[in-house]
Amino acid sequence: MSVQKRIWLTGASSxxxxxxxxQLAAKGHLLAVSARRAEPLQALAERFPGQIxxxxxxxxxxxxxxxxxQRITQAWGALDWAILNAGTCEYVDVANxxxxxxxxxxxxxxxxxxxxIEAALPLLRKGIQPRLVGVGSSVTFCPLPRAAAYGASKAAIRYLFQSLELDLAQWNIGVTLVSPGFVETPLTAANDFPMPMQVSSDEAAAIIIKGMHQGKREISFPGPFIAVLKLMGRLPNWLRFALTKGMARPTSNKEAS
Ligand SMILES: NC(=O)c1ccc[n+]([C@@H]2O[C@H](COP(=O)([O-])OP(=O)(O)OC[C@H]3O[C@@H](n4cnc5c(N)ncnc54)[C@H](OP(=O)(O)O)[C@@H]3O)[C@@H](O)[C@H]2O)c1
Structure with a gap:
């Protein structure tokens, strides 16, 4: 096992x-897990007694x-990793x-x-090889239809973590920005458009954990999907419109009525 880390992970309920x-608990690390729903967090604690x-x-x-x-301060007094993964997604209905x-x-x-971040920083400053990890999205590589709110929030995450990286270097706190492509989760289960090169949650988690251990500044995956998105961001508008047509929402009922 790698050296046991004290980790705060948000969005751990799904x-x-x-x-x-x-995956981190299976490697013996200590985890503080957060989300609104307590039951799935409790289930993790029962699966990995004494670690959660x-x-x-x-x-x-x-x-x-x-x-x-404060609870983490009382329990451990420090954090080695803070993985701020929790997030939500809603799509724009431009007619409404x-x-x-x-x-x-x-x-x-x-x-x-x-x-x-406000809660984590004082703890990370006392951590061992501390790392602050933010989960953005590959949507920041290319504007997509209906994603104005979600994409804007993730563009903010990108700037937030990349800017903080400069400020946190003085305390040797590393910063990692994670930009997943499509991952099979409850969040994407509701999507009504094609999700090319989708990976499972377990695959995504393994890629993210490996990247964090390697001290990567940016973890984007899957590689071919990221390359396509970056390319699409540079295409002439007519081609970009044609390629993203399958994701656009047809005229809503409210507008049509
Ligand atoms: N799945 C993808 O394809 C994909 C792609 C790019 C980026 N991402 C990003 O990856 C992260 C995880 O997404 P996911 O796909 O795993 O979605 P998910 O299964 O819906 O998980 C989202 C997690 O965030 C928690 N959460 C949401 N709002 C919260 C709040 N107000 N306070 C505390 N916790 C909250 C949820 O827990 P509760 O409901 O219990 O609060 C849940 O544990 C998100 O930041 C998402 O934007 C996902």
């Missing part, structure tokens, strides 16, 4: 986060997130453009993550 939690600190929280609640930080939806997505993905 999908990519749940798979990361199981169950810390349910809504990351949009700043005081509750601070209390999570709704600012409240943007607020929900930004509040969770951006402000929620920032609040977790």
């Amino acid at each position: 999908g990519i986060g749940q798979a990361i939690a199981a 600190l169950v810390l349910p929280v809504d990351m949009t609640d700043v005081e509750a997130v601070q209390q999570v930080g 453009f709704e600012s409240a939806m943007f607020q929900r997505v930004m509040q969770a993905n951006v402000q929620g993550t920032v609040q977790c």
Whole structure:
């Protein structure tokens, strides 16, 4: 086993986060796991007795997130890795453009993550080879239809982590930005468009963990999908429109009526 790490992982109740939690715990690491739903976190604790600190929280609640930080301080006094993976996705219906939806997505993905960073930083400063990890998205490599809110939130995550990397270097806190392509999770199960080169949660978790151990600054996968997205971002508009047509939403009922 690699040296046992003290890790805070958000979004551990399902999908990519749940798979990361199981793989890291199986290697003997100590994990503080967060998400709103306590039951799946509790199930992890029962599967890996003595290794899991169950810390349910809504990351949009700043005081509750601070209390999570205090609980980790009491338990371990430090963090070696903080993996801020929790996030949500909602799609834009442009015929019924709704600012409240943007607020929900930004509040969770951006402000929620920032609040977790606030709680994690003092602990990471006391950690061993500390690393702050943020989960963005490959959507930041190429604007896609209906993804204005989600994509904007993940573009914010990209800038946030890349900028913080410069500031945190003085304390030797490494920063990793994860940009997954399509991963099979409850979040993508609702998607009604093709999801090429989709990988399983377990595959995604293994790639992310390997990259973190290697101290990678950026982990994007799967490689061929990322290459296609980056290329698409540079295509002439007519071709980009043609290629993304399958993801666009037909005129909504409300608009048609
Ligand atoms: N799946 C993909 O294809 C894909 C691609 C690119 C990026 N990502 C990113 O990867 C991350 C994980 O996504 P996933 O696909 O694994 O989705 P998922 O299965 O829906 O998991 C999302 C996790 O975030 C937690 N969460 C959501 N809102 C929260 C809140 N307000 N407070 C605390 N926890 C909250 C959820 O737990 P509760 O519901 O229990 O709170 C859940 O554990 C997200 O940041 C997502 O944007 C996913």
